[in-house]
Amino acid sequence: MSEVKDIEILIIGGGPAGLSAAAAAADLGASVLVLERDGKLGGQLVKQTHKFFGSKKQYAGDRGFQIGDLLIGTCENNSKVEVWSDTTALGIYEDGVVTAERDGKHLKIKPKKIILATGASEKMIAFPNNDMPGIFGAGAVQTLMNVHGIVPGKRVLMIGAGNIGLIVSYQLMQAGVEVAAIIEAAPAIGGYLVHASKIRRAGVPILTSHTIQEAYGKDSVEGAIICQLDDKWQAIPGTEQDLKVDVICLAVGLSPLTELCFQADCQMKYVPELSGHVPLRNDYLETTRPGLYVAGDVSGVEEASSAMVEGRLAGISAAFSLGYGKDLAPKLQAEALAELSELRSGPAGQKTLQGIRKLMDKGEALC
Amino acid sequence: MRIEEHPILDFKRGKEITFFFDGQEIKSFEGETIAAALHAAGVRILGHSQTMHRPRGLFCAIGNCSSCLMVVNGEPNVRICVEKVQPGLRVETQQGKGCLK
Numbered sequence A: 001m002s003e004v005k006d007i008e009i010l011i012i013g014g015g016p017a018g019l020s021a022a023a024a025a026a027d028l029g030a031s032v033l034v035l036e037r038d039g040k041l042g043g044q045l046v047k048q049t050h051k052f053f054g055s056k057k058q059y060a061g062d063r064g065f066q067i068g069d070l071l072i073g074t075c076e077n078n079s080k081v082e083v084w085s086d087t088t089a090l091g092i093y094e095d096g097v098v099t100a101e102r103d104g105k106h107l108k109i110k111p112k113k114i115i116l117a118t119g120a121s122e123k124m125i126a127f128p129n130n131d132m133p134g135i136f137g138a139g140a141v142q143t144l145m146n147v148h149g150i151v152p153g154k155r156v157l158m159i160g161a162g163n164i165g166l167i168v169s170y171q172l173m174q175a176g177v178e179v180a181a182i183i184e185a186a187p188a189i190g191g192y193l194v195h196a197s198k199i200r201r202a203g204v205p206i207l208t209s210h211t212i213q214e215a216y217g218k219d220s221v222e223g224a225i226i227c228q229l230d231d232k233w234q235a236i237p238g239t240e241q242d243l244k245v246d247v248i249c250l251a252v253g254l255s256p257l258t259e260l261c262f263q264a265d266c267q268m269k270y271v272p273e274l275s276g277h278v279p280l281r282n283d284y285l286e287t288t289r290p291g292l293y294v295a296g297d298v299s300g301v302e303e304a305s306s307a308m309v310e311g312r313l314a315g316i317s318a319a320f321s322l323g324y325g326k327d328l329a330p331k332l333q334a335e336a337l338a339e340l341s342e343l344r345s346g347p348a349g350q351k352t353l354q355g356i357r358k359l360m361d362k363g364e365a366l367c
Numbered sequence B: 001m002r003i004e005e006h007p008i009l010d011f012k013r014g015k016e017i018t019f020f021f022d023g024q025e026i027k028s029f030e031g032e033t034i035a036a037a038l039h040a041a042g043v044r045i046l047g048h049s050q051t052m053h054r055p056r057g058l059f060c061a062i063g064n065c066s067s068c069l070m071v072v073n074g075e076p077n078v079r080i081c082v083e084k085v086q087p088g089l090r091v092e093t094q095q096g097k098g099c100l101k
């Protein structure tokens, strides 16, 4: 029988949320183990080359990968934090045992508290030939370009003019790839106008009220047919355009990676404002399974800034429940809660707040 | 294609190594994923779907979607977007489910 590893707090996922949770819990004195399925810590941050917005406290002005390096540094230099990278968490069992895989080996961990910070996965949209090679999620294009230094192709059609679509288009241009157009089904650009104007200045059209009708090509993408939509989101005949592109990049949103929450029997609810099924949780991010916390995109897709604060809040709360930081923890929790409300005071934050209200509203059906 | 010059990033590539894709020698660098190395070499079709035999390529690049399954050193269903290259590795296009030897 394989050995069971005992630990006070187990954190699943080493992105901004998980790393912030680890540092916060360890600072209060708890022993922490972080599992990360990738070889490198940092989650989505490691591929983000643009400067962040927000307040100085959330590292505004720094580039994503620099923030990632900073968080990785704080964890690596903390003797209370152990990191297992290349390790995928597989299951959370009724008796509290968490199983994981590394190098083909099956590992068992028995934590006192668990913080889930698994992030999110990319959404897909339906159109003929959407399964063809050459169609990538925006995150994949970022990984290829900014982590491996490899361009995905020569000419790209970007779908989605939210922040991710805009930022990745700009990054493609920085890498020397042509962006044929950015199309957006909604009548307005969803992302920040600073990003949009940089792209327009470079001569790339951003076509709102436009969608993709189909992709075509022999074995992989050779082009796409796009068309205009009317105010009822129906295709307007005669507006079709044929774009010769070898890459179609989808930036149509993310959905929380909640398999482990389902498996751990957390009560879940579908909340569109939070981008999918998310676990019910209290103000301190503890789910309906006692001792299991969530933080970051897994608790509702938002931003790295809020993921870091949520991580800190979950880390403090888990450590506090184990008896650490008796005097300090409540003050730190209040600070983190105040920071979250400040972050969510803008228009995008209103959507999250509405989502959280819906999530915690007792009246609706649960699954 | 590899990016040689970038306004923000500086790519530190590892030692040069070679591996095999369907018998053909491919140059790559230590530390990169098989998916990255194949894309750098212009290979986008990684396998074919089980029922409709449609071509499959990279989609998420972080091990979430299973679109990139290939046969690696005889073992089928390896997600090559999260599997690193190694000298002499044999990577093959997968047809359907693949079978365990």
Ligand SMILES: Cc1cc2nc3c(=O)[nH]c(=O)nc-3n(C[C@H](O)[C@H](O)[C@H](O)COP(=O)(O)OP(=O)(O)OC[C@H]3O[C@@H](n4cnc5c(N)ncnc54)[C@H](O)[C@@H]3O)c2cc1C
Residues within 6 Å of the ligand: A012, A013, A014, A015, A016, A017, A018, A035, A036, A037, A038, A041, A042, A043, A044, A045, A048, A050, A051, A052, A053, A087, A088, A089, A090, A117, A118, A119, A120, A138, A139, A142, A163, A164, A167, A168, A257, A295, A296, A297, A298, A302, A303, A304, A305, A306, A307
């Ligand atoms: C193109 C793009 C641009 C963005 N720009 C900004 C921006 O300018 N400002 C901003 O604030 N935010 C931005 N974001 C959003 C931000 O990156 C995310 O909200 C943030 O990374 C979420 O953090 P997280 O820790 O919850 O998840 P992630 O960063 O996704 O990290 C989750 C980690 O968990 C690991 N994991 C998952 N499952 C398991 C498992 N079973 N076992 C072990 N490990 C596992 C993953 O490998 C990953 O490392 C951007 C996102 C994208 C895609």
Ligand code: FES
Residues within 6 Å of the ligand: B057, B058, B059, B060, B061, B062, B063, B064, B065, B066, B067, B068, B069, B079, B080, B081, B082
């Ligand atoms: S491309 Fe999604 S798992 Fe490899």
